[in-house]
Amino acid sequence: MSSDPDKMMSKADKMTKLTLTRWSADWRGATELYEQAANGFRASNKYEKAKVALEKASKGQEMQASPWDAAKHMESAAALAQKLSIWNEVVDFYRKASELYVECGRAQPASDALGKAARALEDVKPDDAIQLYTDACEILEEDGRDQMAFDLYRACANVYIKLEKFTDAATFFLRLGVAADKCDATNSQCKAYLSAIILYLYAHDLQQAEKCYNDCSQIDAFLKSDQSRSASRLLTAYNEGDIEEIKKVASSSTVSNLDHMIIKLARKLPTGDVTAIQMNTNDDLDEDDLT
Amino acid sequence: MPVIDIIFRVDEICKKYDKYDVDKHREIGTSGDDAFSRLFTSIDSDIEAVLRKAEMASTEKNRAAAVAMNAEVRRTKARLAEDVVKLQKLAVKKIKGLTREERESRCDLVIALADRLQAVPDGNEHGAKQANNEWGGASAPNKNIKFDMSEEDMDDGFFQQTEESSQFRQEYEMRKKKQDEGLDVISEGLDALKNLARDMNEELDKQVPLMEEMETKVDGATSDLKNTNVRLKKQLVQMRSSRNFCIDIVLLCVILGIVSYIYNALN
Numbered sequence: 222m223s224s225d226p227d228k229m230m231s232k233a234d235k236m237t238k239l240t241l242t243r244w245s246a247d248w249r250g251a252t253e254l255y256e257q258a259a260n261g262f263r264a265s266n267k268y269e270k271a272k273v274a275l276e277k278a279s280k281g282q283e284m285q286a287s288p289w290d291a292a293k294h295m296e297s298a299a300a301l302a303q304k305l306s307i308w309n310e311v312v313d314f315y316r317k318a319s320e321l322y323v324e325c326g327r328a329q330p331a332s333d334a335l336g337k338a339a340r341a342l343e344d345v346k347p348d349d350a351i352q353l354y355t356d357a358c359e360i361l362e363e364d365g366r367d368q369m370a371f372d373l374y375r376a377c378a379n380v381y382i383k384l385e386k387f388t389d390a391a392t393f394f395l396r397l398g399v400a401a402d403k404c405d406a407t408n409s410q411c412k413a414y415l416s417a418i419i420l421y422l423y424a425h426d427l428q429q430a431e432k433c434y435n436d437c438s439q440i441d442a443f444l445k446s447d448q449s450r451s452a453s454r455l456l457t458a459y460n461e462g463d464i465e466e467i468k469k470v471a472s473s474s475t476v477s478n479l480d481h482m483i484i485k486l487a488r489k490l491p492t493g494d495v496t497a498i499q500m501n502t503n504d505d506l507d508e509d510d511l512t
Numbered sequence: 513m514p515v516i517d518i519i520f521r522v523d524e525i526c527k528k529y530d531k532y533d534v535d536k537h538r539e540i541g542t543s544g545d546d547a548f549s550r551l552f553t554s555i556d557s558d559i560e561a562v563l564r565k566a567e568m569a570s571t572e573k574n575r576a577a578a579v580a581m582n583a584e585v586r587r588t589k590a591r592l593a594e595d596v597v598k599l600q601k602l603a604v605k606k607i608k609g610l611t612r613e614e615r616e617s618r619c620d621l622v623i624a625l626a627d628r629l630q631a632v633p634d635g636n637e638h639g640a641k642q643a644n645n646e647w648g649g650a651s652a653p654n655k656n657i658k659f660d661m662s663e664e665d666m667d668d669g670f671f672q673q674t675e676e677s678s679q680f681r682q683e684y685e686m687r688k689k690k691q692d693e694g695l696d697v698i699s700e701g702l703d704a705l706k707n708l709a710r711d712m713n714e715e716l717d718k719q720v721p722l723m724e725e726m727e728t729k730v731d732g733a734t735s736d737l738k739n740t741n742v743r744l745k746k747q748l749v750q751m752r753s754s755r756n757f758c759i760d761i762v763l764l765c766v767i768l769g770i771v772s773y774i775y776n777a778l779n
Contacts, residue, residue, distance in 0.1 A: 368717070406714050408713070474703035
């Protein structure tokens with residue numbers, strides 16, 4: 222019961238090392254010591270050592286066949302690593318924690334762990350963050366809890382938007398739509414489709430936007446919704462080059478109910494080329510007519 | 513009884529029984545123009561009755577009753593007009609013992625009667641005046657509209673119409689615009705409410721399975737706790753009873769010790 226965490230650590234290490242006098246490691250005692258040491262380090266703000274202690278405590282719990290406690294310790298270790306900005310360790314720890322949660326059969330905490338990791342990495346390593354978000358969504362979908370995946374999809378799409386990869390973001394919104402369809406969340410589904418269409422328009426890709434609108438109109442729920450009406454108004458306004466109408470739709474209440482990133486993009490919408498698009502399509506028609 | 517009284521009483525009685533005086537009637541009857549004067553007197557009395565009714569109608573407060581009375585006055589006037597026509601025919605007839613001047617005077621009498629009849633107010637002029645004020649003369653009775661004159665009338669009256677009704681129209685447009693603005697605001701609010709409500713709905717749907725899971729877990733935990741409590745209680749009861757037993761034994765031993773000490777002391 223020494224109060225010095227270092228001493229506890231060394232004692233616990235000795236307990237786990239197999240020597241001639243010790244044939245089997247005493248994980249229980251060691252784990253307890255590790256946990257106490259970690260608390261002591263945290264209290265004295267020695268985060269590096271606390272992290273190490275938590276890692277070892279988690280290993281101990283795993284050896285004792287209690288994956289839940291192990292996962293919890295791993296998460297705490299990952300949080301400390303985040304504070305210390307050791308990013309690859311953050312990823313590793315959270316992934317390990319998530320695996321342990323899956324071992325317990327608890328999908329929600331598993332995806333939560335990956336979500337936390339992704340959020341930590343959003344600014345620093347966005348690609349890894351996206352990978353983490355995707356994995357988290359997969360875990361939830363496997364478990365049949367698609368509704369919880371909505372937030373993750375939205376966060377992932379936001380990361381893509383920050384990276385200005387609009388088509389990828391739109392793809393994620395479409396995946397959101399699929400997930401929403403599975404759980405009959407029609408409102409989220411329609412909002413997701415409208416967001417995708419707006420993203421395509423923001424990327425100047427009118428054909429893709431129209432294709433997307435046509436595809437989504439196959440779905441009854443979207444066809445009858447306010448969002449599809451706003452989408453069709455937006456597309457006709459684009460086709461006619463009517464900037465006023467675009468602005469009006471972008472500030473309507475339907476659009477203002479989407480994610481705030483999408484609202485920002487929608488407000489900036491006629492991204493310059495509207496009349497050019499219109500003239501192009503007109504020229505095409507004229508050529509066809511003449512020939 | 514004074515003579516004057518007798519004379520008055522006789523007069524009264526004569527007046528009362530005048531209708532039974534055949535001679536007097538025959539005297540009146542043989543004047544020759546019985547049909548004419550009879551009709552004349554009857555039409556006269558009818559006109560008096562109509563006049564009285566018209567007066568009553570004009571002073572009537574209840575508009576529905578006034579209208580009904582006016583309608584009746586008009587009906588009576590129409591009937592009497594027919595009678596006046598008949599009277600006129602009678603007046604022109606040549607009757608024995610009648611001079612030419614008398615016949616002409618009869619025609620004049622008939623015309624005077626007809627004028628009196630027309631002059632009876634029957635509510636039409638009043639209504640027409642009101643209509644004129646509102647619509648500037650455009651709705652005068654049809655037979656008064658002559659095309660040439662009405663154009664001039666229309667010009668003066670027309671101007672008045674545009675001033676008043678254009679104001680009215682402006683006010684109507686303004687109110688309609690205000691109503692439209694208000695309705696727009698309401699519709700925007702309703703849109704926001706609808707979106708909020710839908711999102712809340714979906715969020716609650718998300719929470720439902722979580723709540724069910726939590727319920728099962730909490731149910732399990734409560735039953736575990738109940739079990740533990742029961743077992744703990746059993747344990748405590750058992751321990752206490754054994755403790756009482758031990759205390760009993762200890763006290764017994766103490767008493768035996770005291771007794772043996774006293775026995776030793778006595779011995």
